Amino acid sequence: METLVSNVTAAVVFAFLGLFVFGLVLVVVDRLTPYTLWKEIVDEHNTALAVLMGAMAIGISIIIAAAIH
Numbered sequence: 001m002e003t004l005v006s007n008v009t010a011a012v013v014f015a016f017l018g019l020f021v022f023g024l025v026l027v028v029v030d031r032l033t034p035y036t037l038w039k040e041i042v043d044e045h046n047t048a049l050a051v052l053m054g055a056m057a058i059g060i061s062i063i064i065a066a067a068i069h
Contacts, residue, residue: 022057
């Protein structure tokens with residue numbers, strides 16, 4: 001039972017750590033671009049930028065998952 005609790009605790013900690021790093025990377029990318037990403041995607045309907053951001057999000061998630069695993 002003790003092993004189960006420690007494994008679940010570690011999984012929750014790593015999940016929150018991964019979400020924090022993921023959010024931090026998205027904020028950094030948003031700050032580095034010369035325009036506001038959300039405004040460009042939603043207001044200007046920039047589909048190419050939305051696809052690029054989605055691909056980047058998947059790539060970052062894979063890197064974080066591999067680092068945690």
